[in-house]
Amino acid sequence: MECQLTIVRTEQKKEKPALDKLGFGVHFTDHMFTMDYTEGKGWHDPQIVPHAPLTLDPAAMVLHYGQAIFEGMKAYRNKAGKVLLFRPEQNFKRMNRSLERMSMPQVDGEFMVDALKQLVALEKEWIPAESGMSLYIRPFVIATEPCFGVRPSHTYKLIIVLSPVGAYYANGMEPVKIYVENKYVRAVRGGTGNAKVAGNYAGALKAQAEAKEKGYEQVLWLDGVENKYIEEVGSMNVFFKVGEEVWTPALNGSILEGITRDSTIHLLKDWGIPVVEKRISVEELYEAYTKGQLEEAFGTGTAAVISPVGDLNWNGHQMILNGEKTGPLTTKLYETMTGIQYGEKEDKFGWSVEVSE
Numbered sequence: 272m273e274c275q276l277t278i279v280r281t282e283q284k285k286e287k288p289a290l291d292k293l294g295f296g297v298h299f300t301d302h303m304f305t306m307d308y309t310e311g312k313g314w315h316d317p318q319i320v321p322h323a324p325l326t327l328d329p330a331a332m333v334l335h336y337g338q339a340i341f342e343g344m345k346a347y348r349n350k351a352g353k354v355l356l357f358r359p360e361q362n363f364k365r366m367n368r369s370l371e372r373m374s375m376p377q378v379d380g381e382f383m384v385d386a387l388k389q390l391v392a393l394e395k396e397w398i399p400a401e402s403g404m405s406l407y408i409r410p411f412v413i414a415t416e417p418c419f420g421v422r423p424s425h426t427y428k429l430i431i432v433l434s435p436v437g438a439y440y441a442n443g444m445e446p447v448k449i450y451v452e453n454k455y456v457r458a459v460r461g462g463t464g465n466a467k468v469a470g471n472y473a474g475a476l477k478a479q480a481e482a483k484e485k486g487y488e489q490v491l492w493l494d495g496v497e498n499k500y501i502e503e504v505g506s507m508n509v510f511f512k513v514g515e516e517v518w519t520p521a522l523n524g525s526i527l528e529g530i531t532r533d534s535t536i537h538l539l540k541d542w543g544i545p546v547v548e549k550r551i552s553v554e555e556l557y558e559a560y561t562k563g564q565l566e567e568a569f570g571t572g573t574a575a576v577i578s579p580v581g582d583l584n585w586n587g588h589q590m591i592l593n594g595e596k597t598g599p600l601t602t603k604l605y606e607t608m609t610g611i612q613y614g615e616k617e618d619k620f621g622w623s624v625e626v627s628e
């Protein structure tokens with residue numbers, strides 16, 4: 272790929288939103304990265320340009336057959352002014368796995384990390400330096416060819432947009448109530464569950480809405496074949512502290528391989544805590560609960576980092592975890608992970624990547 276990144280700076284910088292009104296993914300920075308793909312030519316014309324609406328033919332294949340994948344990551348700025356990315360090369364490796372699954376062309380991961388660093392450096396002023404706040408990074412790829420034929424598109428666009436986001440836990444970490452989903456499934460073996468595909472999210476909205484009506488914030492997804500084995504919680508991976516061990520569902524082809532999941536496993540093992548990756552039936556989990564062994568549960572993902580679960584409802588069987596308070600292991604993981612992300616704790620695994628200007 273002979274790529275010269277061109278930069279077109281905006282002539283009018285936007286006013287930045289107040290830090291207490293950031294929310295999640297509603298404000299966007301001044302610039303975005305875009306790059307085009309044409310069959311026979313490969314990826315071309317990488318550029319950083321002002322954030323603006325796209326011009327897209329209404330017959331563009333993404334709008335009809337959903338050839339669209341995305342990533343989610345963050346840039347963190349600490350009090351000393353240092354700007355850090357967290358394992359960004361992993362996001363582009365996963366992007367390539369998602370692209371492959373959706374019959375879309377591969378990208379050069381190293382080139383992408385480099386382009387992202389340039390974009391983030393340019394938008395540095397948009398990264399809030401307050402604890403818990405960060406710059407959310409959304410890379411995505413869409414099929415742009417105008418055609419109703421059912422086949423992979425011959426043209427694509429890769430875009431990265433940036434959004435300053437507030438602290439996920441505005442009032443400290445609050446455990447969430449989870450409904451064990453028994454009607455809908457998120458993914459099945461052989462499907463697209465292990466790729467970060469836009470359509471997976473659209474298909475999950477209804478279950479989430481119905482759980483909300485019942486008074487729960489999210490659903491615990493079970494496997495799509497037997498409807499017995501635990502897969503994920505909302506759009507996060509899930510962990511359970513059972514006695515002296517920590518259990519998490521083994522990757523099985525329908526679970527999305529989270530980077531926060533992998534980082535959590537590394538930290539736990541480093542602390543000498545046995546991590547068991549296995550098939551976990553909800554029945555086995557309930558049994559551990561009735562024996563008093565299920566001490567903590569939490570979700571992992573880039574947006575919330577670590578999200579404690581306080582209450583699980585499985586067909587009317589209620590599991591109250593750690594008195595609906597955030598448990599000590601959950602707290603330690605959150606503090607360690609965010610400490611590394613902000614460059615305030617020892618980065619023993621070399622996960623942080625500094626953005627230099």
Ligand SMILES: *Cc1c(COP(=O)(O)O)cnc(C)c1O
Binds near residue numbers: 503505507529573
């Ligand atoms: C993105 C995502 C996760 C979390 O992945 P991270 O890399 O930790 O942010 C988990 N489950 C699903 C379904 C996802 O889309």
